[in-house]
Amino acid sequence: MRKVVAGLFVSLDGVTEAPEAWTGPYFSPEIGQEIGTVMAQGDTMLLGRKTYETFAASFAGQTGGMADGMNNTPKLVASRTLKEVTWQNSTLIKGDLAEALSRLKQQDGKNINISGSITLIRSLLRDGLLDELRLQLFPVVVGSGARLFEGYGERFGLTLADSQTFSTGVVNLIYQPATS
Secondary structure, eight states: OOOEEEEEEEETTOBOSOGGGTSGGGOOHHHHHHHHHHHHTEEEEEEEHHHHHHHHHHHTTOOSHHHHHHHHSOEEEEOSSOSOOOSTTEEEOOSOHHHHHHHHHHSSSSEEEEESOHHHHHHHHHTTOOOEEEEEEESOOOOSSOBTTTTOOOOOOEEEEEEEEOTTSOEEEEEEEOOO
């Protein structure tokens, strides 16, 4: 059975928006290796509309390095507003997302990875479809920006499955939904 695994960079004050503006001083080869490991464990990306549009603008038509991996990986796009997706290897999920993901999780394959897409992550947590939430907690207070659970309004438990502190002070936290 496949797992749906979400990964996010988060500041001490819970901001996940625009990590490219505040992660730089803390990024290290250890973090790059962790990201590479997570990516290697997956064979599909699940993206919300905003992240899809950002990634497509950054990688479509590019070659080499990370662009090759991003372009060649199958991408599923969850959106209520997009009518089509044009970035190579992208498929728009039509109909009920929970139903589509439940079917995909039953198929053979590696993990289905999510990067960014906080609205999508909230939805998957609510629907019990997220198997793992990987947060890389950066030792910085950003002050403003979108937060993963801002205005979420629901209570649910998570269980810490693993943690690791990197040399730059970033803490890698791996959570799974609580069973009770």
